[in-house]
Amino acid sequence: VFWTSTAFGTAISLVLGGVIAANYGWRTAFFVAGAPGLILAILIILTVREPVRERDIGQDDQTPAPSLLQTMRFVCANPTVFHAFVGIGLASLAMSGVPVWAASFLVRTQGFTLPQAGLMAGLGVGLFGALGSFLGGPAGDAVVRRWGVQALPAAPMVACVLACVSGLIFALGSSLMVVALGFIVFEIVSRGFTAPAYAILVTGVEPRMRGVVVSAVQAVTNLVGYGVGPLVVGVVSDRVGGTNSLKVGIAAVMIFSLWSGLHFLAAWLAARRSERFVDGATA
Structure with a gap:
């Protein structure tokens, strides 16, 4: 449910951004x-209060929380968590690269006006991105019920592979119908991976490390994913040049989605040997 907010926010920004940019300029849209x-x-500063934290068995209130360095050492020493952490970062490169360039892509390849492209991209993200975010949690739960906690990384692994395939269909599709289908599937699976992927992180670390780990991976997705992903698309597009350059740029960034799937495969294999995940499956 939490992750549906990102889809709705992205959708609103695409729709309003297209209208504002067309009428008042792109600088105004950013403001x-x-x-x-x-x-x-x-x-948030005025209304949100810090919640009571869960404690490990035998831990009292005076025990200091692990530092950022201690937490990241724990992550690096835990193969399941480490590969999930890296996988989330890599997946965010592709997940951000497509919607950021979707409106420009529709303008260049399908002849849309900027407001039309913003509306279509926004509806795709808002409806199907939100649907994927909402279904990701139940999909992960279904995997756990059927095969145990150690199989949880399989859910984001499959989602990342499907995101790669559907992203290529979106980028290289020969008709508007094919492009639309690729975009719809991409939004569903690329956002559906988030809930089970983050569940791997919070399952694999100690309770008092969870906030730091989630914050760290969020920093990575924002700085690397949303900072580098769209940049890669733009750089490749500029290097290729021509009318189809943006197609090549979007297709190129899909390699990160496939790369992410390999990390989740490694996380799955490691989870099968992890006491924390195996015990969680039988507890």
Whole structure:
């Protein structure tokens, strides 16, 4: 449920961004997009309180929480968590590269106007991205019920492979119908992987490490994923040049989705040998 918010936010930004950019310029669109974040930050400071943290068995309130360095050492020493951490970062490169360039892609390849492209891309992300985010959790739960906690990494692994295939269909499709189908499937599976992927992280670390681990992977997805993913598409597109350059750029970034799937495969194999995941499956 939490991850549906990112799909809705991206959808609103694409729709309104296209309209505002077409009428008032792209600089104004950026200013308008930043305003809700500032308002929300003030509301969080004024209204949200720190929750009571879960404690490990035998731990008292005076025990200091693990530091960032201790937590990251734990992550690196735990193959299941490490590969999930890296896999999430790599998947975010592809997950961010497609929707950021989707509107421009539709303008260049399908002859849409900027407002039309923003509306279509926004509806795709808002409807099907939110659907994927919502279904990701139940899909992960179904895997755990059927094969145990140690099989949980299989869910994001399959999602990343499907995201790679559907992303290529979106980028290289010969008709609007094929492009739309590829985009719909990509949004569902690329956002559906998040819930089971993050579940691997919180399952694989100690309770008092969970906040730091989730914060760290969020920093990676924002800085690397949303910072580098769209950049890779743009750089490849500029290097290739021509009318189909953006197709090649979007197709190129799909390698990160496949690479992410390999890390989740490694996480799956490691989880089968991990006491934490095997014991969780039988507890």
